[in-house]
Amino acid sequence: MLESVQTTAKKIKRLEVQGARNVAIAAIKAIETLSRETETKNTEEFLEELSEAKEILFVSRETEPLMRNAVRWIISQVEKSDKKRVRELAEIVSSASQQFLKNLEDSREKIAEMGAKRIRNNSVILTHCHSSTVTYLLKKAKQEGKSFEIICTETRPIFQGRVTVKEMLELDVRTTLIVDSAARFFMNQADFVLVGADAITSEGNVINKIGTSMIALEAHEARTPFYVVSELLKFDPVTMYGDYERIEERSPDEIWRNHPKNLIIRNPAFDVTRRDFIHGIICEEGIISPHSVIEVTHRKYPWVFR
Numbered sequence: 001m002l003e004s005v006q007t008t009a010k011k012i013k014r015l016e017v018q019g020a021r022n023v024a025i026a027a028i029k030a031i032e033t034l035s036r037e038t039e040t041k042n043t044e045e046f047l048e049e050l051s052e053a054k055e056i057l058f059v060s061r062e063t064e065p066l067m068r069n070a071v072r073w074i075i076s077q078v079e080k081s082d083k084k085r086v087r088e089l090a091e092i093v094s095s096a097s098q099q100f101l102k103n104l105e106d107s108r109e110k111i112a113e114m115g116a117k118r119i120r121n122n123s124v125i126l127t128h129c130h131s132s133t134v135t136y137l138l139k140k141a142k143q144e145g146k147s148f149e150i151i152c153t154e155t156r157p158i159f160q161g162r163v164t165v166k167e168m169l170e171l172d173v174r175t176t177l178i179v180d181s182a183a184r185f186f187m188n189q190a191d192f193v194l195v196g197a198d199a200i201t202s203e204g205n206v207i208n209k210i211g212t213s214m215i216a217l218e219a220h221e222a223r224t225p226f227y228v229v230s231e232l233l234k235f236d237p238v239t240m241y242g243d244y245e246r247i248e249e250r251s252p253d254e255i256w257r258n259h260p261k262n263l264i265i266r267n268p269a270f271d272v273t274r275r276d277f278i279h280g281i282i283c284e285e286g287i288i289s290p291h292s293v294i295e296v297t298h299r300k301y302p303w304v305f306r
């Protein structure tokens with residue numbers, strides 16, 4: 001029964017599903033499919049199966065609190081229900097999943113509406129990696145008739161920048177691709193930087209694709225505003241209670257296949273950008289300072305802290 005969950009987890013691990021939001025959506029759908037097809041006979045077995053599914057999904061990528069918050073919330077709806085029949089519990093999973101997805105959709109819309117206002121005609125925006133939330137915001141600005149330019153880093157080692165580039169060209173946006181190390185060279189040409197997020201910590205620091213923090217430092221030095229575009233549900237509550245956000249380390253083969261023996265290759269997928277370098281977080285509650293992230297998340301999603 002857990003096969004479909006295993007398949008989704010493999011796709012997430014291999015980056016066939018990429019970006020925090022898409023990872024969360026895939027995990028939610030896998031949980032929903034599992035509960036629709038389950039052969040468990042009672043509440044205990046059903047909850048046990050959901051818990052196993054949760055573990056499989058959580059280890060597929062360790063720096064993905066949006067996925068964890070989503071799956072935890074959906075399972076909590078089942079746990080607090082007084083229904084006893086598996087079919088009824090499965091229906092709860094299904095409606096909770098739909099509700100969560102709808103909330104994600106609404107958040108993305110609000111983020112895009114507010115963020116697009118920051119884009120003026122002829123703005124030049126630098127971005128890193130591929131964030132579906134960032135590209136949705138840019139699409140919104142384009143639909144509003146704004147004409148702007150984008151500079152994308154290629155994003156070694158997996159080249160997610162090429163995904164961004166293709167989406168921008170489809171929108172007919174003037175697009176320039178640069179190597180990651182050219183970000184400082186072009187920073188003075190950018191009006192601002194927009195990047196996505198995988199995780200937001202209780203201190204207001206942001207974890208995103210490796211290289212993001214370097215770009216933030218460069219933006220700071222060049223006095224170019226650096227914005228993070230993110231749903232608040234990327235907040236990770238464990239960081240509030242002492243744990244650090246774990247940073248996924250991926251295979252060295254992504255960097256160099258058939259590399260010389262005895263060579264050490266390190267391949268962290270993400271890095272931490274300190275709040276001091278973040279101009280603002282563009283989220284569903286507005287454009288906020290990283291300092292207020294706990295307060296705003298707590299007001300909007302109190303259950304995250306339970």
Ligand code: RUB
Nearest residue numbers: 018019020021131132133196197209
């Ligand atoms: C993707 C990445 C994205 C965030 C946000 O890394 O760092 O900026 O996940 O994306 P990877 P979104 O390619 O390793 O998944 O806005 O789509 O949630």
